[in-house]
Amino acid sequence: MTNSKTTTLLILVAAPVAVAVILYRLTEFDPAPLPDYVLSRSPPILPPKLYDRFLEFAERIGEGLLIGPEDLAYDAETGFIYTGCSDGWIKRLYVADTADDKEKAKVENWAFTGGRPLGLAFGPDKQLIVADAFKGLLRVSGEGTTVELLTDEAEGLKFKLTDGVDVGRDGVIYFTDASYKYSLKVNTEEVLEGRPHGRLMSFDPSTNKTQVLARNLYFANGVALSPDQDYLIFSETVSRRCSKYHIQGEKRGSIETFIDNLPGYPDNIRYDGEGRFWIALARGKTASWDAVVRYPILRKTMWLLIKVMKLPDLRSHGGMMAVNLEGEAIALYSEPGMHLVTGGIKIGNQLYIGYLTNTYVTRVNLNHLV
Numbered sequence: 001m002t003n004s005k006t007t008t009l010l011i012l013v014a015a016p017v018a019v020a021v022i023l024y025r026l027t028e029f030d031p032a033p034l035p036d037y038v039l040s041r042s043p044p045i046l047p048p049k050l051y052d053r054f055l056e057f058a059e060r061i062g063e064g065l066l067i068g069p070e071d072l073a074y075d076a077e078t079g080f081i082y083t084g085c086s087d088g089w090i091k092r093l094y095v096a097d098t099a100d101d102k103e104k105a106k107v108e109n110w111a112f113t114g115g116r117p118l119g120l121a122f123g124p125d126k127q128l129i130v131a132d133a134f135k136g137l138l139r140v141s142g143e144g145t146t147v148e149l150l151t152d153e154a155e156g157l158k159f160k161l162t163d164g165v166d167v168g169r170d171g172v173i174y175f176t177d178a179s180y181k182y183s184l185k186v187n188t189e190e191v192l193e194g195r196p197h198g199r200l201m202s203f204d205p206s207t208n209k210t211q212v213l214a215r216n217l218y219f220a221n222g223v224a225l226s227p228d229q230d231y232l233i234f235s236e237t238v239s240r241r242c243s244k245y246h247i248q249g250e251k252r253g254s255i256e257t258f259i260d261n262l263p264g265y266p267d268n269i270r271y272d273g274e275g276r277f278w279i280a281l282a283r284g285k286t287a288s289w290d291a292v293v294r295y296p297i298l299r300k301t302m303w304l305l306i307k308v309m310k311l312p313d314l315r316s317h318g319g320m321m322a323v324n325l326e327g328e329a330i331a332l333y334s335e336p337g338m339h340l341v342t343g344g345i346k347i348g349n350q351l352y353i354g355y356l357t358n359t360y361v362t363r364v365n366l367n368h369l370v
């Protein structure tokens, strides 16, 4: 046969098969409309201070050595920052003010989870608690040598995407599973489906009990305890909001909105000890993404397209937002080119920023910004 005949034959056979596969898949994936508050058309809240040109004052730390430093945890006693990377290692870098520049750039492998460490937080006993997307909730002890599983299911449902974590002074661990349906590898599908498979949970090491505190969350993500530990803040990425869960007091167990209609899609949250929560915005709220969120048919189309091709990246305008204890936005640090910003911490006057896919941590001295 000639080449053109082969090609024609291939098309004759392949085309109907492709159509059949697509039709089958169309029925397989059924995105849901999102609730009204997610689709609100009112302009997002904007803080009084906007820094949209701050990266020129920033530096990259550990460039090339940190693959996807998703969340950051700081140990003030030793001056190390810990961060979970996509190669399964929790790495640490030395950032104490006294360190010279060479030492500051040094990155070492510290503990290997074998999964994908995301949220990190130190417990009162200085053990590092890890929300590992693939493994569940982990505890690292023995200076990084021992990694043990604490929990990976609740109410009969296994975690698929353990995501954010914080630990109380009493040792109780608060954490999220973004989805019991989709893993990190296919987390875009969780977003495109538009159904709430996320949970906020607690794990008490004194009883080994895992408790579900909130369910039906739209991509449950970062967690941060309040300074008095009477409540916590958690983010729902798809909902573009952070909620407050009351741990103590009259409202114990209840949930209310802390801040909503954010200018982007929230990820990890950290409290800075000085009256501010630092909320990472993985991506900004943009017109193109708004349309995807609003129309299930567009999400279905996107779902089909990502199966067969690489789509242009719509993610831009990520950044960090500072919010006070009253839930009022104070400052936003965001640039068009920032995407998949997943976590940030403030140490002294320095803001450190981590990313899901970038290969460095950004550091910026906030004193240099006016």
Ligand SMILES: *[C@@H]1O[C@H](CO)[C@@H](O)[C@H](O)[C@H]1NC(C)=O
Pocket (backbone or CB within 6 Å): 205, 206, 207, 208
């Ligand atoms: C919790 O689990 C650990 C590890 O399996 C075990 O050593 C410990 O005794 C358990 N604690 C309780 C209170 O069951």
